[in-house]
Amino acid sequence: MKRFDYVRASELTPACKAASVEGAAFIGGGTNLLDLMKFEIETPIKLVDITQLELKQVEPTVAGGLRIGALVTNSDLAAHPSVIENYPVLSRAILAGATGQLRNKATTGGNFLQRTRCYYFYQPDSPCNKRNPGSGCPSINGENRSLAILGTSEHCIAQHPSDMAVAMRLLDATLETQKADGSTRQIAIKDFYQLPKDTPHIETVLEAGEMITHIILPPQTAGMHTYDKIRDRASYAFALVSCAAVIDADETGTLTTVRLAFGGIGTQPWRNEAVEDALVGTKGGIPDIVHAANILLEQAQGWGQNDFKITLTRRLLKQIIQRALAAKDA
Ligand SMILES: Cc1cc2nc3c(=O)[nH]c(=O)nc-3n(C[C@H](O)[C@H](O)[C@H](O)COP(=O)(O)OP(=O)(O)OC[C@H]3O[C@@H](n4cnc5c(N)ncnc54)[C@H](O)[C@@H]3O)c2cc1C
Numbered sequence: 409m410k411r412f413d414y415v416r417a418s419e420l421t422p423a424c425k426a427a428s429v430e431g432a433a434f435i436g437g438g439t440n441l442l443d444l445m446k447f448e449i450e451t452p453i454k455l456v457d458i459t460q461l462e463l464k465q466v467e468p469t470v471a472g473g474l475r476i477g478a479l480v481t482n483s484d485l486a487a488h489p490s491v492i493e494n495y496p497v498l499s500r501a502i503l504a505g506a507t508g509q510l511r512n513k514a515t516t517g518g519n520f521l522q523r524t525r526c527y528y529f530y531q532p533d534s535p536c537n538k539r540n541p542g543s544g545c546p547s548i549n550g551e552n553r554s555l556a557i558l559g560t561s562e563h564c565i566a567q568h569p570s571d572m573a574v575a576m577r578l579l580d581a582t583l584e585t586q587k588a589d590g591s592t593r594q595i596a597i598k599d600f601y602q603l604p605k606d607t608p609h610i611e612t613v614l615e616a617g618e619m620i621t622h623i624i625l626p627p628q629t630a631g632m633h634t635y636d637k638i639r640d641r642a643s644y645a646f647a648l649v650s651c652a653a654v655i656d657a658d659e660t661g662t663l664t665t666v667r668l669a670f671g672g673i674g675t676q677p678w679r680n681e682a683v684e685d686a687l688v689g690t691k692g693g694i695p696d697i698v699h700a701a702n703i704l705l706e707q708a709q710g711w712g713q714n715d716f717k718i719t720l721t722r723r724l725l726k727q728i729i730q731r732a733l734a735a736k737d738a
């Protein structure tokens with residue numbers, strides 16, 4: 409690991425200023441950043457430790473939603489009574505990620521910004537456009553079993569790894585940030601992540617020194633909340649395909665609410681409202697599900713080893729819709 413300066417921040421604006429110089433970085437739980445530093449994939453010259461800031465509260469909003477401090481740990485957020493009661497999809501998605509020890513340390517803000525688990529990204533001696541722009545993408549003709557089938561470009565096909573962010577995308581979360589000049593802004597999660605296109609090293613719209621301070625959730629959406637994660641091992645593994653869902657149906661079995669966001673298949677948490685619109689008002693029969701899956705996967709492209717994700721995603725969608733309807737029926 410290369411030498412770096414370390415600053416423990418006690419106030420927001422000085423923290424953002426300290427992190428706005430080139431080569432500086434915030435550190436939350438450190439569960440991703442420190443690994444990347446050990447491999448010298450990230451080599452910050454200064455770490456700004458934000459863990460002492462007053463960003464550890466989960467509070468109700470006037471609108472009836474929740475405002476979550478960026479330093480709330482993943483464990484505390486998953487176990488928060490309001491989250492369990494009103495946003496169980498979020499609690500389940502967080503608990504499907506990593507391990508208890510990691511979740512105890514990892515922060516909400518840091519979870520949004522964890523880097524991809526692409527094999528070549530973690531190999532410092534390998535080309536990788538995300539790590540070293542212009543060097544190439546060996547994944548495209550290489551080890552790509554876990555990588556994305558949607559939102560890819562000829563420059564990068566890395567999947568977004570976070571389970572929590574998939575549920576946040578489903579719930580239409582908004583991120584509150586603060587910049588080095590003291591100004592704040594709100595960024596809808598649908599606008600937060602960037603597609604790789606020809607700049608895969610730029611992953612979000614955050615500016616230098618801009619800190620995520622809070623996450624705002626709108627009021628709860630009624631319906632069955634689920635998070636399904638298909639992975640190689642029962643725990644301690646990233647998603648091959650995952651799906652956060654909130655689904656409801658009326659007494660005739662007609663779908664009235666369908667919200668779906670997918671992990672493991674996209675270069676960012678993947679949601680396509682046209683898929684949801686195609687299912688609402690239907691009885692969720694096989695032709696309806698096939699039609700919706702066709703919309704979801706219209707632009708999907710497998711890269712060889714990960715072709716199976718296209719079929720797996722179809723099957724997962726079918727399982728979730730049918731299970732929700734069966735539960736309503738019971
Ligand atoms: C073995 C292992 C297995 C895992 N499995 C899973 C899994 O199955 N599913 C899953 O979702 N995750 C998994 N993870 C990833 C884990 O969830 C992340 O490492 C963690 O959420 C990152 O949070 P952190 O607070 O530790 O971030 P850090 O490592 O501290 O920071 C990550 C990045 O975010 C930046 N940052 C941190 N906080 C802020 C902020 N408030 N504002 C702006 N920038 C900020 C940092 O500068 C850094 O670039 C796994 C990790 C490991 C090591």
Ligand code: SF4
Pocket residue numbers: 524526527528529535536537538539544545546547548555563564565566608
């Ligand atoms: S998929 Fe992206 S992260 Fe992986 S090697 Fe290619 S450019 Fe790098």
